[in-house]
Amino acid sequence: MVANSTVWHIDCKNDKTSNIRIDLIDESPFHLKGSFPGPEGTPYQGGHFEVDIVIPESYPFQPVKMKFITKVYHPNVSSASGAICLDILKDAWSPVLTLKSTLISLQSLLCSPEPNDPQDAEVAKHYTTSKNSFDDTAVYWTQIYAGGPGPKEKGQNAGSKSEARDEVAMAGLEKAHVDKFESLGFSRSKVIDVLRRLNYRGANVAKLTDDRIVEELLK
Amino acid sequence: MSSDYEFSDDDGDYYVDDEDMIDGTQDESGQSDDDMDMDAYGDDFKVVPKGKRKSYEVDYDSLSQSAVEKLINDDVEHICGIFGVDASIASLLLRYMSWNKERLIEKYMDNPSAITVAAGITVPEPPSPSAPIRSGPSSATQTTPTARRPTRSSTSKFPSFGSSKSTPSKTPSISPAQPFATPRAAKSEPFVCPICFDDSPTLRTLSLDCKHAFCSGCWTAYLSSKIRDEAEHAIRCMAEGCALVTPDPFIQSVLVPEPGAPAGDPAEEAENAATWARFQELVVRHFVASNPNLKYCPYPSCTNTVSCPSAALKASLITVVPTVSCGARGVGGQMSQSQSQPAQSSLGVAGREHRFCFGCPIESDHRPVVCGVARMWLKKCRDDSETANWIKSNTxxxxxxxxxxxxxxxxxxxxxxxxxxxxxxxxxxxxxxxxxxxxxxxxxxxxxxxxxxxxxSKSRASLERYLHYYNRWANHEQSAKLSLDLYAKTEKKMEDMQITSALTWIEVQFMKKAVEEVDKCRMTLKWTYAMAYYLAKGNEKDLFEDNQRDLEKAVEDLSELLESPIEAENIPALRQKVTDKTVYVQKRNEIVLEDTATGFLDSRWKWNVTVDGFDDPEKSDN
Incomplete structure (x- = not known):
C-alpha cells in the first residue's frame, strides 16, 4: 500500500500542470501534507490551500483521512477544525482513487459547494441567505489564511472596538481566544493579526502552544 | 420453546410425594426431546407449554441462523419464481428493498430496469459508469478487453438485464456457478491492476458486469475490509462511481477457493472463509433487522434469532413485557457439550439462558415492569444515583x-x-x-x-424514597451478581450431600433448582421495586406491594435454607423443606408476574408520573 502512495507522490511531483503537491509532514509515509491552488473564478482564487492527509493501514481499501490545515470559509468545510464533508472521503470512496485524484476532488469541491449537505451549518446558512456577503468573507479568509490577493478595494482598518469585534468574527477566530491573549496586555488588533497569521484554532490542528503565540506577539 | 417453568397439578404432587415419584415422572421428560441432553434433570420440573400460556408470557419462536437462512431462501425463491431471475439477483433486489417483498414486486412491475439499476444489479443504460478521474496507467482499465461469456437461456426470461442494446451477445445476468474471472485477450496490452499496479502476466483478474477489472488480491483485500471493518452487506464495485453491487456468488468465488484450485496459504484461506461466513451472517442480520417480527439475540457471538410477532408493534409494549429467550445458553450460543463436567457447564453465569426483552434494548428479563417504565427507571438510576451516592458517602x-x-x-x-x-x-x-x-x-x-x-434517615424525604427503592433494586441486582458464588457453593454442597448421604446425583438436583429459582425471583423482585417507585398510591399499589412482600419473604427464606449448613442426619428434612419452599417461591413469583401482567392488560396500573404510551396521571385520576 505504501508503494501505491509513493507512486502517486512521484506522479504529483512529475506533474507540473496541476500544481498539486504532496509532501511528507514527518518521517512517517502515512502522514502527508497536500496542497493545491484555489480554483480560478471562485472566492478561493489565488489562495494556497494545505490539507492534512493521514493514510490508514488498510489504504486503499479504506478512504484516506483528510482535513484542511488552511482555514477555508466553505459550507462543506468546518471553519473550526478543517474537517471536510465530501462523499468520496466516506462511503463513496473507491480504491481506484488516489491522493492526487482526491485532492483534485477537494479542489473541485471549492468550486461547487453543497450547502444542502453542510459540514459547517453557520457558513452554509451564510451561503444560502446572502451569497455576496459569503463571497466577501471567503475572499477575506483566502487573503488572510491562504495568501490570496484579497478584495478589490481595501478599506479595512481596525480602529474602533466594535469594528475589531467584527473582525474577530470575520476572521473566524474565537472571541475567547482573542480575549485570552488580549488579557495578557497585547493590543486587540495585534492579537487578531498574529492569531490569524499563525492560523490559530484553540486546541488547534497545527498544535501551536500559547508560548509560541506570545513569542510572536512580542516581536 | 418457553423456558418458564409451568406446573400442572401432577407436577405439584411430585414435590409433595416422595422419591418414588421421581421415576414415574421421568417419562414426562420425553416431551422435550431437544432438551434432553441440555438439562435432562430439569425436565422433571419443566413442562412444555401445552397450548396455554400465562398472561405474563408471550408467544415466541427461536430460530437458528440456518432457520433464518431458510426463511431468506424462501423469500428469494419466491421472487425468483415471479421475476424469473437468478437467486443472487433476487437476493440483491430484496436486500435493496429491505426485504419488503410486496413493495419490491410493485416497483419491479412498474419499472424493472429502474430498480435493477438502483439496486446495483445492472449497469445503467446507456452504460456509462463514470470514468475515474485519472491519467497514466489507469487508461489500461478502460482498454482492458473482457472475454464474452456464454449466453444463458435466462436472458429471454429477463430481458431487462441487457446492459446495452448494442451488445446483445453479452450475457446479461449473473450466474452463480460461473467463475467471474475475465481472462484477458491475448493480444491486448498487458493488464495492470489499477489499484496495486501489479502487471504480472499470471495475475488473475475479476470483474462484475461493468467490466471494471481488478486483480483478485485487491478484490480479496477490498471485500475483507468491507465485510470485516464496515459490516457492509451491499458492497459496490471498486471502480469510482460504479454503483454495481457484488452478488453473493462473486464474493464467494473471491473468498472461497473453488474445489480443485491450487491450495494457497492455509492461514489466509481460513481467514477468507471466516470472512465469507461473516458475510452470510451480515445478510441474516440485515434480514432480521428489516423484519419487525424478528430480533437478533443480543448475547455476544450468539447467532440465534427470536421471532415474536405479538410484540412487533410498539403500541403492544404497554400491555405486554415480551421477555424472550433464544434457547441457547452460555457464550457463543453453544451449550458446551462436555459431559465430563456437566455441573460446571450448566450452572453459573456462563451457562445462563440467553434471555432478553424483545421490545427494548435492556438485555435482561425486566418483568413485571413494561419497557417504558423500565427504561425510565434505568435512566433515573443513571442520572440520580451518582449524586445520591456522593451525598450518601460524603455527607x-x-x-x-x-x-x-x-x-x-x-x-x-x-x-x-x-x-x-x-x-x-x-x-x-x-x-x-x-x-x-x-x-x-x-x-x-x-x-x-x-x-x-x-x-x-428520617429526612430528605424524596431522596430517601428514591433510595429506598433504589437500594432494594440494587441489592437484588447485587445478589444476582453474587449468585455465581452461590452456584459454586451449592455445587460443593451437592457433592457433599452425595458423599454423606445415600442420595444420587439426580436426587440432589433440588438444590440447584432452588438456586436457579432464587436467582430468577430476585430478578423479578428487582424490577418490582422499579415498578413500585412509579406506581401511584392506592389500593392497587398496596396489593402489588403485598405480593412483592410475600415473594420477597419467601425468597429470603429459601435463600437462608440454602445457606444453612448440611448435616447428614437432616438432609431428608432439608430436602423436603427446600423442595416445598421452591415450589412456594415459584408460585409466588408466578402470582406477582401474573397479577402484574393482567393489570397491564386491564390497564389497572396508575403511575405517579407520565409514562410513554399511558394516560397522563392527572387525567386518569378524573
Missing amino acids: KECTMCQSTIEKNGGCNHMTCKKCKHEFCWVCMGPWSEHGTAWYSCNRYDEKGGVDARDAQ
Whole structure:
C-alpha cells in the first residue's frame, strides 16, 4: 500500500500542470501534507490551500483521512477544525482513487459547494441567505489564511472596538481566544493579526502552544 | 420453546410425594426431546407449554441462523419464481428493498430496469459508469478487453438485464456457478491492476458486469475490509462511481477457493472463509433487522434469532413485557457439550439462558415492569444515583438539626455550625459519651449512635424514597451478581450431600433448582421495586406491594435454607423443606408476574408520573 502512495507522490511531483503537491509532514509515509491552488473564478482564487492527509493501514481499501490545515470559509468545510464533508472521503470512496485524484476532488469541491449537505451549518446558512456577503468573507479568509490577493478595494482598518469585534468574527477566530491573549496586555488588533497569521484554532490542528503565540506577539 | 417453568397439578404432587415419584415422572421428560441432553434433570420440573400460556408470557419462536437462512431462501425463491431471475439477483433486489417483498414486486412491475439499476444489479443504460478521474496507467482499465461469456437461456426470461442494446451477445445476468474471472485477450496490452499496479502476466483478474477489472488480491483485500471493518452487506464495485453491487456468488468465488484450485496459504484461506461466513451472517442480520417480527439475540457471538410477532408493534409494549429467550445458553450460543463436567457447564453465569426483552434494548428479563417504565427507571438510576451516592458517602446529617455536613478534614469531634451540637463523626453519637478517646471511636454500636443514624434517615424525604427503592433494586441486582458464588457453593454442597448421604446425583438436583429459582425471583423482585417507585398510591399499589412482600419473604427464606449448613442426619428434612419452599417461591413469583401482567392488560396500573404510551396521571385520576 505504501508503494501505491509513493507512486502517486512521484506522479504529483512529475506533474507540473496541476500544481498539486504532496509532501511528507514527518518521517512517517502515512502522514502527508497536500496542497493545491484555489480554483480560478471562485472566492478561493489565488489562495494556497494545505490539507492534512493521514493514510490508514488498510489504504486503499479504506478512504484516506483528510482535513484542511488552511482555514477555508466553505459550507462543506468546518471553519473550526478543517474537517471536510465530501462523499468520496466516506462511503463513496473507491480504491481506484488516489491522493492526487482526491485532492483534485477537494479542489473541485471549492468550486461547487453543497450547502444542502453542510459540514459547517453557520457558513452554509451564510451561503444560502446572502451569497455576496459569503463571497466577501471567503475572499477575506483566502487573503488572510491562504495568501490570496484579497478584495478589490481595501478599506479595512481596525480602529474602533466594535469594528475589531467584527473582525474577530470575520476572521473566524474565537472571541475567547482573542480575549485570552488580549488579557495578557497585547493590543486587540495585534492579537487578531498574529492569531490569524499563525492560523490559530484553540486546541488547534497545527498544535501551536500559547508560548509560541506570545513569542510572536512580542516581536 | 418457553423456558418458564409451568406446573400442572401432577407436577405439584411430585414435590409433595416422595422419591418414588421421581421415576414415574421421568417419562414426562420425553416431551422435550431437544432438551434432553441440555438439562435432562430439569425436565422433571419443566413442562412444555401445552397450548396455554400465562398472561405474563408471550408467544415466541427461536430460530437458528440456518432457520433464518431458510426463511431468506424462501423469500428469494419466491421472487425468483415471479421475476424469473437468478437467486443472487433476487437476493440483491430484496436486500435493496429491505426485504419488503410486496413493495419490491410493485416497483419491479412498474419499472424493472429502474430498480435493477438502483439496486446495483445492472449497469445503467446507456452504460456509462463514470470514468475515474485519472491519467497514466489507469487508461489500461478502460482498454482492458473482457472475454464474452456464454449466453444463458435466462436472458429471454429477463430481458431487462441487457446492459446495452448494442451488445446483445453479452450475457446479461449473473450466474452463480460461473467463475467471474475475465481472462484477458491475448493480444491486448498487458493488464495492470489499477489499484496495486501489479502487471504480472499470471495475475488473475475479476470483474462484475461493468467490466471494471481488478486483480483478485485487491478484490480479496477490498471485500475483507468491507465485510470485516464496515459490516457492509451491499458492497459496490471498486471502480469510482460504479454503483454495481457484488452478488453473493462473486464474493464467494473471491473468498472461497473453488474445489480443485491450487491450495494457497492455509492461514489466509481460513481467514477468507471466516470472512465469507461473516458475510452470510451480515445478510441474516440485515434480514432480521428489516423484519419487525424478528430480533437478533443480543448475547455476544450468539447467532440465534427470536421471532415474536405479538410484540412487533410498539403500541403492544404497554400491555405486554415480551421477555424472550433464544434457547441457547452460555457464550457463543453453544451449550458446551462436555459431559465430563456437566455441573460446571450448566450452572453459573456462563451457562445462563440467553434471555432478553424483545421490545427494548435492556438485555435482561425486566418483568413485571413494561419497557417504558423500565427504561425510565434505568435512566433515573443513571442520572440520580451518582449524586445520591456522593451525598450518601460524603455527607452526614447533624443529629440535632439535620443539617447536611460534609467533613473535609480534621478530627472526628464535630461541632455543628448551626446548632453547636457536638458529636462523633464515626458513630454519630453525642461527643459527651466519648470521654478522652478522641481519635478512635469504638462505640459504633452504642444506642446513641444507632438512634442518631435512625434520625438521619428520617429526612430528605424524596431522596430517601428514591433510595429506598433504589437500594432494594440494587441489592437484588447485587445478589444476582453474587449468585455465581452461590452456584459454586451449592455445587460443593451437592457433592457433599452425595458423599454423606445415600442420595444420587439426580436426587440432589433440588438444590440447584432452588438456586436457579432464587436467582430468577430476585430478578423479578428487582424490577418490582422499579415498578413500585412509579406506581401511584392506592389500593392497587398496596396489593402489588403485598405480593412483592410475600415473594420477597419467601425468597429470603429459601435463600437462608440454602445457606444453612448440611448435616447428614437432616438432609431428608432439608430436602423436603427446600423442595416445598421452591415450589412456594415459584408460585409466588408466578402470582406477582401474573397479577402484574393482567393489570397491564386491564390497564389497572396508575403511575405517579407520565409514562410513554399511558394516560397522563392527572387525567386518569378524573
